[in-house]
Amino acid sequence: MAESRTWSLKARVALAVGAVLILGGVVVLSVALSYGGRAAREAYDRLLLGAANDIAAAITIRDGAALVDMPASAFQMLALAPEDRIRYRVTGPDGATLTGSEDAPPPPERRAGGGPVFYDGDLGAEPGRYVAVTRRFAERSFSGPVRVMVGQTLRARQALARDIAGGALAVLAAAGLAIGLFAWLATRSALRPLQRLGAALARRDPTDLTPITLPMPTEIAPVLGALNGFMGRLDRQVAATRNLIGDAAHQLRTPVAAIRAQAQDAQEEQDPARRARLLARIHERSIGLSQLLDRMLDRAMIIHRTDTAPRAAVDLRDVALEIYEALEDMPGGTMMRLELPPAPVVVRGDALSLVEAGKNLAANALAHGRAPIRIGVARDNRAVRLYVRDAGPGPGAAILEGMGARFASHAPGGAGLGLAIAREVAQSHGGTLRLGLCEDGFEAALSLPKAGA
Known part of the structure; x- marks a missing residue:
């Protein structure tokens, strides 16, 4: 199967940073153009x-007429923009041009009068770009706006x-280069840290499935935890296979x-x-020998299901009933009795494993x-019990202490795996195997x- 490839994290970060810089550049450029245009307009409007x-x-009144003596300072100001052409016009109260170019457009009438008026033309x-300034005269020989x-x-x-x-x-x-x-x-x-993790995995022996202990950031710690959990499950499966082979040989x-x-x-x-x-x-x-083989295969199956079988809600009453029906045809099976509460007793687990563990307890x-x-x-305070009781005194304390280990049978013909299977099922479900009077x-x-x- 072809290896699935995707973009590297570096490429994704670079793409994200580049997109942010491009978007920011467009926004900054538009703002700069707007600000530059406004600043240039205000600066040259003042000129x-x-x-x-x-x-x-410089306008004076002589003999009832307005005279304009063009000052040099006005042209010196306008000379600060040497590439620009200029045009001026001075009109009297009747609108007639006193001096300057007739082509200079007047300001819009609705904006004429009052203070200075800036307009385009x-x-x-x-x-x-034009400005219109009105000076009013009220003399005996001349009256009106110029x-x-x-x-x-x-x-x-535009250059500015x-x-x-x-x-x-x-x-x-x-700034973009620095940010990049x-x-x-x-x-x-x-x-x-990911590179260190990869190097640590590459250096490991294929049989080394112990947890990896490396300091990791908070964001990567769940990945390391999941990896250690996976290796733990794999280690249990390998150990179960190794034990099955060793037990079979022995x-x-x-x-x-x-x-x-x-x-x-x-x-x-x-x-x-x-x-x-x-x-x-x-x-x-x-x-x-057949019973021993059955128990060994059952134990291997239970260990395999510990890490692979999904956990679901299981009513222990159904488990007890299935155990009873599976063993009632065995010698002495007619002497078995069921003791079930009226309400459901629910745990989260693997029904098949629980049934197998209970069958071993009942068979014993x-x-x-x-x-x-x-x-x-039965129900306890914070736990529930799937139990098998008999009317006997049970084994002695010394024998009871070693029960539950593999091949620790103290009975003739016993395989020594029934209680070991029950203990492993209980532990895989977060519980314990209890044996006692x-x-x-x-x-x-x-x-x-x-x-x-």
Whole structure:
């Protein structure tokens, strides 16, 4: 199957930072252009206004007529924009041009009068910017407003706006490079724990499934925890397989050799009675070997299901009923009794594993206990119990202490795995296997936490 590839974390961070910088650049550039245009307009509007005021201040009245002596200071102000063309016009109260160009457009009538008026208009073939200043006279020989209009093209304004926007863009580009560099360094630093984790895994022996203990950031710690959990489950599966192979090699060699030797003796035996006894012993040992194999396979299956079977809500009353139905045809099975409460007793677990553990407890009670055998379910304070009771006194304290370990059978013909299976099932469900005397006999029970506890 082809390896699924996706973008690296560095590429994703670079893409995200680049997108932010591009979007920020567009916003900053638009803001810079707007600010630059406004700043340039305000700066050169002041020049226009200063020139117009100088011209208005130079108007005098002689012999009942307005005379305009164009001041040099007005043109010096306008010369601060040497690339721009200028146009001026002075009109009398009747609107007639006193001096200047007739082509200079007047301000809009609705905005004329009062203070200075700025407006846009053409200056030849180019767009221009104008200001109109009105000076009012009230003399005996001359009365009325004199309007001064001064305009210039927009080249200097546009150049200043571009300079402001270009400077802002240069600053943004430098800041973007710095942010990109810092983001790259931060990404490398943030990914270094993952590189350490990968190196630690690469250095490990394939059989080393112990937890990895490395300091990890909070965001990566769940990944390490999940990895350690997976290796723990894999280690339990490997250990179960190893134990199954070792147990099979150790436990099966002796009974198989004995059956083989007895079969050879039976084949060579001439006495019919002795041959019959040998065949009976072969049959008995075959049954014991079959039970041992069943228990070993059951244990392997239980360990496998511990990490693979999904946990679901299980009513222990159903588990007890299934155990009873599975064993009622065994020798002594008719002496079994069910003790079930009326309300459900729910745990979260694997029903098959719980049934298998209970069957082992009940089979032990049938084989080694004293009738009547009772299978039931009970509630404790924070736990529930799936129990099997018999009326016997149970094993002694010394024997009871070692029960539950693998191959720790103290009964003739026992495989020594039934209680080990029950203990492992209880532990995999967060509970314990309890063995001990009760008020009316001996009890073996799986003590399990309640669902949701």
